[in-house]
Amino acid sequence: xxxxxxxxxxxxxxxxxxxxxxxxxxxxxxxxxxxxxxxxxxxxxxxxxxxxxxxxxxxxxxxxxxxxxxxxxxxxxxxxxxxxx
Numbered sequence: 001x002x003x004x005x006x007x008x009x010x011x012x013x014x015x016x017x018x019x020x021x022x023x024x025x026x027x028x029x030x031x032x033x034x035x036x037x038x039x040x041x042x043x044x045x046x047x048x049x050x051x052x053x054x055x056x057x058x059x060x061x062x063x064x065x066x067x068x069x070x071x072x073x074x075x076x077x078x079x080x081x082x083x084x085x
Contacts, residue, residue, distance in 0.1 A: 002055055014048070021045035025078060042079035046072055 003011050024041025028034045049072035056068060 001061070002059060005055070005059070017044065017048055021048065025075075029082060038082045039079055042075050042082070045075045046079075049075065 006014070021041045021044050024037045025045070028037040028041075049068050052068045053072070
């Protein structure tokens with residue numbers, strides 16, 4: 001439903017950002033290179049999820065905002081575990 005409120009390029013950009021964020025969380029930690037990308041990806045995904053909460057609340061969708069907040073909490077937990085200091 002939410003995709004109806006956005007243009008096709010915007011939906012594709014959101015999807016690309018989510019995929020890049022996921023890769024940025026996993027690949028640097030997996031290969032031990034450019035580890036600074038892990039917190040950058042986590043912050044980017046957190047901002048994306050915060051935007052998703054706003055969109056779903058504006059659409060008055062009752063189930064989706066708690067789900068998105070759960071994903072946001074998971075992303076922040078990964079950030080905290082990866083960089084505890």
